Amino acid sequence: MNVAAPSPSARWFVVQCHANQNHRAQENLENQHFECFQPWLQMEKLRAGKRLQVTEPLFPGYLFVRLALSGQSWHTIRSTRGVRQLVRFGETIVSVADDVMHQLRSRCRAGENAEAPIFKPGDKLHIKSGPFANLDAVFQHFNGMERVVVLMEVLQQQQQVDLPLASVGPGT
Numbered sequence: 001m002n003v004a005a006p007s008p009s010a011r012w013f014v015v016q017c018h019a020n021q022n023h024r025a026q027e028n029l030e031n032q033h034f035e036c037f038q039p040w041l042q043m044e045k046l047r048a049g050k051r052l053q054v055t056e057p058l059f060p061g062y063l064f065v066r067l068a069l070s071g072q073s074w075h076t077i078r079s080t081r082g083v084r085q086l087v088r089f090g091e092t093i094v095s096v097a098d099d100v101m102h103q104l105r106s107r108c109r110a111g112e113n114a115e116a117p118i119f120k121p122g123d124k125l126h127i128k129s130g131p132f133a134n135l136d137a138v139f140q141h142f143n144g145m146e147r148v149v150v151l152m153e154v155l156q157q158q159q160q161v162d163l164p165l166a167s168v169g170p171g172t
Contacts, residue, residue, distance in 0.1 A: 012037075012096040014087040015063045015077065025082030026063055032076060035066040037101070039108050044118060051118065051142065062087070064096060124171030125150055130163065136171055137161070 017025040026036045039058040044051050065077065074093070077086060087094045119125065119139040125148075127135050137150035146165050151158055 010035075010066050010068045012064050012066050012098065012101045013077075014094050014096060015065050016084045016087055017061050017063060017082055018084050019061070021082035022057055022061065022063060023082075025080060028080045028082055029063070029065055029077070032080065034077070037064040037066075037105060039104055053118070064101065066101075119148065119168075119170075125168045126171045127152075127163065127167060128169050129167045132161065132163070133167075137163075137168070139168075 015025065015029075022038060026038055029036050040055050041058045042053060042055050045054050067077070074086065077083060119142075121140060123139040125137045125139050127133055127137060127150075132152065135152060137152040140149040140151050140160060142165075143149050143162055147162055148165050148168055149160050149162050150168065152161055153159070154161070
């Protein structure tokens with residue numbers, strides 16, 4: 001896709017898309033030579049009782065678009081298929097600082113998308129945070145989307161403990 005070189009006065013703006021039309025909006029904006037960016041997140045979801053790895057937009061319903069403050073019409077953006085409106089506070093259209101966009105884009109290129117780990121019953125885990133930080137445990141099962149049940153030794157007895165998914169990682 002050819003994207004015209006942005007002018008020095010180009011800034012990043014946030015575009016709200018119609019429901020489930022992020023891809024259409026991005027494609028149509030890029031066809032009009034606007035530079036677009038949409039960060040994606042790889043995560044684990046529970047569907048029909050099975051855990052699946054899915055890729056979803058980090059900001060569902062929104063795109064970042066880079067354009068010059070002068071020369072490219074706001075009307076062109078607003079009338080693009082898939083685009084609902086430019087995000088604004090009152091009458092002021094919201095722009096995103098270049099350093100924020102640079103950091104977001106470099107993290108996405110480096111593959112630093114948040115990935116939920118997949119554990120199997122019996123896997124050894126290491127607790128990274130919380131009251132049981134730096135202890136080891138054995139994965140039992142998932143408890144919803146954000147929690148895990150682990151087996152660990154507490155007071156010289158094996159106990160099942162419910163922990164946030166973010167607080168555990170693979171054991172050694």
